[in-house]
Amino acid sequence: xxxxxxxxxxxxxxxxxxxxxxxxxxxxxxxxxxxxxxxxxxxxxxxxxxxxxxxxxxxxxxxxxxxxxxxxxxxxxxxxxxxxxxxxxxxxxxxxxxxxxxxxxxxxxxxxxxxxxxxxxxxxxxxxxxxxxxxxxxxxxxxxxxxxxxxxxxxxxxxxxxxxxxxxxxxxxxxxxxxxxxxxxxxxxxxxxxxxxxxxxxxxxxxxxxxxxxxxxxxxxxxxxxxxxxxxxxxxxxxxxxxxxxxxxxxxxxxxxxxxxxxxxxxxxxxxxxxxxxxxxxxxxxxxxxxxxxxxxxxxxxxxxxxxxxxxxxxxxxxxxxxxxxxxxxxxxxxxxxxxxxxxxxxxxxxxxxxxxxxxxxxxxxxxxxxxxxx
Amino acid sequence: xxxxxxxxxxxxxxxxxxxxxxxxxxxxxxxxxxxxxxxxxxxxxxxxxxxxxxxxxxxxxxxxxxxxxxxxxxxxxxxxxxxxxxxxxxxxxxxxxxxxxxxxxxxxxxxxxxxxxxxxxxxxxxxxxxxxxxxxxxxxxxxxxxxxxxxxxxxxxxxxxxxxxxxxxxxxxxxxxxxxxxxxxxxxxxxxxxxxxxxxxxxxxxxxxxxxxxxxxxxxxxxxxxxxxxxxxxxxxxxxxxxxxxxxxxxxxxxxxxxxxxxxxxxxxxxxxxxxxxxxxxxxxxxxxxxxxxxxxxxxxxxxxxxxxxxxxxxxxxxxxxxxxxxxxxxxxxxxxxxxxxxxxxxxxxxxxxxxxxxxxxxxxxxxxxxxxxxxxxxxxxxxxxxx
Numbered sequence: 001x002x003x004x005x006x007x008x009x010x011x012x013x014x015x016x017x018x019x020x021x022x023x024x025x026x027x028x029x030x031x032x033x034x035x036x037x038x039x040x041x042x043x044x045x046x047x048x049x050x051x052x053x054x055x056x057x058x059x060x061x062x063x064x065x066x067x068x069x070x071x072x073x074x075x076x077x078x079x080x081x082x083x084x085x086x087x088x089x090x091x092x093x094x095x096x097x098x099x100x101x102x103x104x105x106x107x108x109x110x111x112x113x114x115x116x117x118x119x120x121x122x123x124x125x126x127x128x129x130x131x132x133x134x135x136x137x138x139x140x141x142x143x144x145x146x147x148x149x150x151x152x153x154x155x156x157x158x159x160x161x162x163x164x165x166x167x168x169x170x171x172x173x174x175x176x177x178x179x180x181x182x183x184x185x186x187x188x189x190x191x192x193x194x195x196x197x198x199x200x201x202x203x204x205x206x207x208x209x210x211x212x213x214x215x216x217x218x219x220x221x222x223x224x225x226x227x228x229x230x231x232x233x234x235x236x237x238x239x240x241x242x243x244x245x246x247x248x249x250x251x252x253x254x255x256x257x258x259x260x261x262x263x264x265x266x267x268x269x270x271x272x273x274x275x276x277x278x279x280x281x282x283x284x285x286x287x288x289x290x291x292x293x294x295x296x297x298x299x300x301x302x303x304x305x306x307x308x309x310x311x312x313x314x315x316x317x318x319x320x321x322x323x324x325x326x327x328x329x330x331x332x333x334x335x336x337x338x339x340x341x342x343x344x345x346x347x348x349x350x351x352x353x354x355x356x357x358x359x360x361x362x363x364x365x366x367x368x369x370x371x372x373x374x375x
Numbered sequence: 376x377x378x379x380x381x382x383x384x385x386x387x388x389x390x391x392x393x394x395x396x397x398x399x400x401x402x403x404x405x406x407x408x409x410x411x412x413x414x415x416x417x418x419x420x421x422x423x424x425x426x427x428x429x430x431x432x433x434x435x436x437x438x439x440x441x442x443x444x445x446x447x448x449x450x451x452x453x454x455x456x457x458x459x460x461x462x463x464x465x466x467x468x469x470x471x472x473x474x475x476x477x478x479x480x481x482x483x484x485x486x487x488x489x490x491x492x493x494x495x496x497x498x499x500x501x502x503x504x505x506x507x508x509x510x511x512x513x514x515x516x517x518x519x520x521x522x523x524x525x526x527x528x529x530x531x532x533x534x535x536x537x538x539x540x541x542x543x544x545x546x547x548x549x550x551x552x553x554x555x556x557x558x559x560x561x562x563x564x565x566x567x568x569x570x571x572x573x574x575x576x577x578x579x580x581x582x583x584x585x586x587x588x589x590x591x592x593x594x595x596x597x598x599x600x601x602x603x604x605x606x607x608x609x610x611x612x613x614x615x616x617x618x619x620x621x622x623x624x625x626x627x628x629x630x631x632x633x634x635x636x637x638x639x640x641x642x643x644x645x646x647x648x649x650x651x652x653x654x655x656x657x658x659x660x661x662x663x664x665x666x667x668x669x670x671x672x673x674x675x676x677x678x679x680x681x682x683x684x685x686x687x688x689x690x691x692x693x694x695x696x697x698x699x700x701x702x703x704x705x706x707x708x709x710x711x712x713x714x715x716x717x718x719x720x721x722x723x724x725x726x727x728x729x730x731x732x733x734x735x736x737x738x739x740x741x742x743x744x745x746x747x748x749x750x751x752x753x754x755x756x757x758x759x760x761x762x763x
Contacts, residue, residue, distance in 0.1 A: 001446050002377045003676045009376075069376050260758045275761045277747070280754030287753055288690045295669035296662075299378045316662050365655075368662075372654040375634055375661060 003295070009073040016074055019050070020081040026346040032084035033204040033349075039120075039162050044085055048117025053091055057099060061111035068239075068305040072246035072298065079247025080254045082349050084204050086120055089158045092243050093361075094121040094167045097236035101184065101224035110165065110186075120163040124154040124187075124210055125233065132237050132362050134230050135178035139212060141170035141185065146219060148172070148185060150193075150212040156360075160189050160196050160208035168212075172227050179230040184223035191215050203356025204349070241361035242304060242314045245297040245321040248357055252290045252321075252328040255350050259283065259332040262340075279335055286328045293321040312374050315367040322364050325354040378672070384450050387443075391429070391454040398423055399458050407461050408728060409718075411581045412538055413496075417461040425493030430467045438475055438483060439491050445618060445675040456624030464535075466490055466497045469615035470543055474562075476611050477600040482562065486541075497562070498535035500544030500586060501609065503528070508748055510545070511554040511606070515588060517546035517561065524548075524561065524598070526569075526591040532742075536572050536584040540564060543612075545605045558605035563597040579734040580717075617688035618675050620743050621695025623667040626702060629732060630660050632725070633706045640710075647709060660702050667694045686757025689749035696746060700736035703729055 005013065023043055032038045047053055056071045057063025071092070078087055095114050098107060098121070113119030129136050139152030150170055160166060166187045173181030189196065193215035199207040224232060260283055263274030273279050300317040303310035329351035333340045340347045358364065380388070398420060406414045413421065424430055433448045434440020443451075455462050471490045474483060489495035506513040515528025526546055536542065542565050549557035565572065569591035575583045600608040634657055637648040647653050670691050677684040706729045707714030718727035740746050754760040 001380060001672060001676055003673055005376060256758075260760060263760060271763075272761055274754075275763045277751065277763060280760050280763075281747070281750045283758055283760060284690075284750035284753035287686065287757060288694065291673075291687070291690065292666035292670055292694075295673060296666060298376060299669060302376055302378050316665050319658075320662050320666065368655060368658045371658045371661060372651075375654075375657060 003298075005069070005073055009070050012070065013073050013077055016052075016077040017080070019046075020077055020083070024081040024083060024085075026082070026349055029082050029084050029204060029349050037162060038084070038204075038206045039159070040085055045117050047085065047087070048115070052087075053117055054115035056091065056096060057111055057115060061099070061107060062115040063111070068243070068301050069298070072243055072301045075243050076246040076250035079250030082204075082251060082254075082353055083247070086122070086159050086162075088240065088244060088247065089122045090114060090120050090163070093123045093236060093240040096239060097123065097167065097184075097232060098223060100235065101229065101232040103224070106186070106223065113164075119165075120159060121165045121167060122157060122159050122163045123236070124157045124160070124166045124168040125237070126156045127152070127154060130155065130359075131366065133178075134182060134234075137169050137171050137178075137182050139168070139170050141172040141183060141217075143172075144216075148183075148217040148219065148222075150185070150187070150215040150217060153209060153211045155207075155209050156199065157208045157210045158205050160210050161198070161206065163189060165189075166210065167223065169229065169233055179234075181227050182230045182233065183226050184229040184233065185217050186221040186223060187212075187215065187217055191217075201356050203353040205353075205356060237361055238311065238314050239304060241318045241367075242297065242300045242310070244357060244361055245293070245317045246301070248321045248325040248354070249290060249294045249297055251350050251354060251357075252286075252293065252325045255325075255328050255332045255347065256283070256286050256290055258347060259286070259335050263335055273335070282331050282335055286331050289324040290328060293317075293324040296320050312371065315371045318362060319364040319367040319371070322358040326351075326358055329354045378669075380446065380450060384447060387447060388450045388454060391451055394424075394427060395454060395458050395460075399460055403460050404458070405726070407459070408726065408731070413461040418493075420460060421463055421493035423493070424462060425491060428491070430463060430493055431471070431487075431491045434471065434475060434487075434491075438487050445679045446672075449618060449671065449675045452619055452622055453624050456622050457628060459625065459628065463490070463493065463496060465499060465616070466495065466539075468619045469612045470497050470499075472615040473608065473612035474599065477604075477608050478562075479596070479599075481596060482599065486562070495541065496535060496539040497541045497543050498533055498539040498565075500530040500533055500536075500542045502530060502532045504531050508745055510609075511558075513545055513547060513558065515544070515546040516550075517548050517559060519548070519595070520592075522595055523592050524595060526561070526588045526593065528588050530586040530588075532575070533572075533584045533586045536565060536586050537574065537582060540566075542570075542586065543599075545609060548605075549603050552603060555606045557603055559602050560599040560605040560608040561593060561597050562599050563591075563593040567591050567593060578737060579731060581735070614683070617684060617691075618671065618678065620688065621667070621671075621692040623664065623671050623695065626664050626667055626695060626698050629699065629702045629706070629729075630657070630664050632729070633657065633660075633702060633709070636706070636724075637709060653709065656705055660698070660705070663694070663698050663701075667691065667698060670694060686753040689744075689752045689757075692743060693746045693749050696736065696739035699732065699739055703733035703736055707733055 032040050051064055054063035055066045059065050127136055141148045141150050166189055168185050168187050170183050170185055171181055172183040175181055193213040195211045197209040201207050263279055264272050266273045296317040300310055300313035303313045339345055403416050403420055406416045428441055431440035432443050432451050436442040503513050517524040517526045544561045545558050547557055548559040569589045571587040573585045637653055638646055640647045674684045674687045674691055710724055713724045716723040716727055
């Protein structure tokens with residue numbers, strides 16, 4: 001039993017935290033959110049130089065071959081900084097999925113570019129019902145003259161407007177088992193027939209509805225085996241959910257620290273409000289929520305890392321950590337009062353992001369329902 | 376980073392499980408569940424446990440212990456708690472270790488072998504009618520007289536006084552010192568003249584006690600640690616209690632029983648478990664039980680690393696007690712009108728144990744340090760917020 005980061009991971013966290021304090025302050029988060037394009041290119045390039053973009057990828061693609069715990073340690077710091085970069089959708093979600101599922105030529109084409117900071121990719125999975133279930137993937141892929149023709153729509157696609165490639169989950173065959181007949185295809189968002197409609201999230205991520213009107217895709221853009229993509233996609237969704245929990249924990253810890261700091265200096269009735277028992281108990285409850293979120297998150301990530309069955313642990317982690325992050329933010333607002341409610345104050349950056357993250361990669365209820373099946 | 380026990384620890388777990396499966400019978404559980412008082416079966420089981428050496432699992436080997444790590448102890452208590460039998464509680468979990476840390480060599484020689492063999496039970500004499508959370512305001516007085524101390528006063532909620540042989544008691548030796556600095560710790564037999572024990576029956580139906588001390592004369596050698604260091608000694612004992620207060624296996628056991636019940640109880644061929652509302656509640660409890668298990672590991676791991684888990688241990692106690700109440704409360708609801716039936720009643724489900732656990736949970740939220748103060752500890756010692 002060893003419930004701490006190793007020296008290398010601690011060192012990565014420390015240097016990441018210092019770097020992000022300087023290079024990813026709340027002002028940057030605001031600027032990225034306000035900007036229509038919303039891509040912090042300078043920061044992304046520096047992250048490439050730090051080799052963060054290649055952290056979990058195999059060395060043959062220019063990566064560092066780091067394990068999932070190390071990746072989570074970095075993502076925890078990114079979450080703490082309310083990171084507005086495409087790290088999670090590009091590196092964690094799509095990048096690792098491609099590394100698992102794509103052919104060697106495709107991997108050689110795409111992964112080194114991601115690692116160098118020269119390419120962005122994003123996953124397009126969700127459709128109208130907003131669920132990460134195989135039966136929810138209905139976007140049609142018909143085979144015509146040796147090519148795929150895509151028709152339908154994807155929702156909540158992060159950064160569709162700036163990526164070089166969408167990794168789209170399509171239904172290439174319909175049978176009695178919905179998890180059969182799903183294919184992943186790489187699609188250039190600038191292809192003919194694609195329309196991007198910006199969605200406006202409460203969080204800072206740029207999300208899009210992507211409609212496909214008879215979009216043709218050549219067969220060499222298929223990722224892995226036709227019709228057989230679901231197991232890889234399922235694994236990627238769960239892995240991303242688990243890693244995102246680290247971001248949630250990082251963000252929640254930052255919010256707790258902000259709140260404790262505020263409670264120590266805000267004086268009412270001639271005393272710092274942090275000396276009032278009700279305020280102390282709120283903080284204690286937040287601390288308990290966040291500490292147990294960390295533990296559940298890293299137990300899940302260790303299971304994944306050791307390639308042991310992890311569905312149960314991931315479900316516990318995502319269900320708990322997502323809600324813990326939101327709840328921590330809401331309680332933080334309770335303690336901050338009016339000042340925390342202003343846009344001018346930074347707390348709302350985390351709160352809005354927390355709520356958006358709650359439903360990303362599966363809602364808490366979704367994961368609780370999965371858990372019921374294993375009880 | 377690693378969330379697993381070692382192969383050696385899993386082997387230890389199998390050994391302990393084997394012993395318990397062999398020696399613990401439903402009769403043991405019934406006897407202990409009835410009133411949480413160790414009867415003849417429980418006492419015999421404790422002596423049998425004593426033969427294994429496991430009662431000294433964490434003690435240094437020079438005192439007859441096994442010198443095992445905190446994580447090994449977690450394994451031991453995880454298995455013990457699954458069976459919910461009497462295993463000496465505080466005596467073996469913390470008082471023995473506190474004696475090893477601060478007791479005199481004579482005290483160690485007198486008490487440790489008997490504790491190790493499961494032949495001794497010590498009850499805790501801290502709380503008084505006027506001193507609960509504010510323990511420092513205790514009034515029981517100990518006055519030096521020659522080679523003895525003479526004790527006068529009263530303790531309340533002295534659980535176990537009616538079956539223990541000795542009491543571990545805090546008394547004021549210097550009324551002029553600041554409250555928490557004028558207190559000393561004594562360890563002496565309950566059959567000392569002047570000691571009167573009276574029962575208090577609680578809402579749970581279990582007996583605790585009042586202990587009256589009237590001119591109780593004990594040799595000065597009964598003092599544990601130096602004079603006026605009693606609070607420090609109590610803190611040392613508490614340090615060793617941290618891993619065990621709010622041990623998670625009880626919550627896991629309660630939840631597993633509830634899940635089993637929901638899977639068996641049927642109305643019109645439909646199990647309670649098939650109701651999505653029921654499933655959601657059970658899943659949420661499962662998440663909480665898992666959080667508690669992980670928190671317990673963190674407390675133990677920190678102690679192994681030489682860190683003091685003030686906030687973590689408080690969190691463990693809070694979580695365990697509140698979860699226990701929530702699970703039992705919900706369980707009684709699921710069981711419907713049968714839930715209200717006591718063990719003596721016809722049709723009482725599972726000997727009315729869930730009801731009893733619910734009643735006990737009332738005490739667990741304030742006993743062993745109220746949850747409000749535990750939250751204060753997290754806020755003040757953990758987060759550095761200022762005292763009120």
